[in-house]
Amino acid sequence: MSFSVSAGQRFETMDKIDFGWGKLIFGSCHVPSERKDCFVMTMGSPMNNKDWVVYMHMPKKHMKYVEAHASHIIKPLNADYLKI
Incomplete structure (x- = not known):
C-alpha cells in the first residue's frame, strides 16, 4: 500500500x-475514486485559524x-x- 501526505494552501484568488x-468561503481538492493509493491532505480552515481541514x-x-x-x-x- 502506498500513502501520500500533502499540505494544501488556500487559493490566493478565492477572495x-x-x-x-x-464570494467563496471554502475551496476543496478532488481525489479521483480510481486512485489506488491512500492520500491525506491538510488545509487551513477558512473559519478558524486554529482548525485544519483534512482530506482522507x-x-x-x-x-x-x-x-x-x-x-x-x-x-x-x-x-x-462553514456557516452556510
Missing part, C-alpha cells in the same frame, strides 16, 4: 471569485479506525461549521 451567489482517501477499514480512535480530534466537515 476574488464570485459565481453569482456570493483510504480504504474503509482505515477510515473506520480513524473514526474510532480519533473522533475526539477529527470531526466531519459540515454546513454548520
Whole structure:
C-alpha cells in the first residue's frame, strides 16, 4: 500500500471569485475514486485559524479506525461549521 501526505494552501484568488451567489468561503481538492493509493491532505480552515481541514482517501477499514480512535480530534466537515 502506498500513502501520500500533502499540505494544501488556500487559493490566493478565492477572495476574488464570485459565481453569482456570493464570494467563496471554502475551496476543496478532488481525489479521483480510481486512485489506488491512500492520500491525506491538510488545509487551513477558512473559519478558524486554529482548525485544519483534512482530506482522507483510504480504504474503509482505515477510515473506520480513524473514526474510532480519533473522533475526539477529527470531526466531519459540515454546513454548520462553514456557516452556510
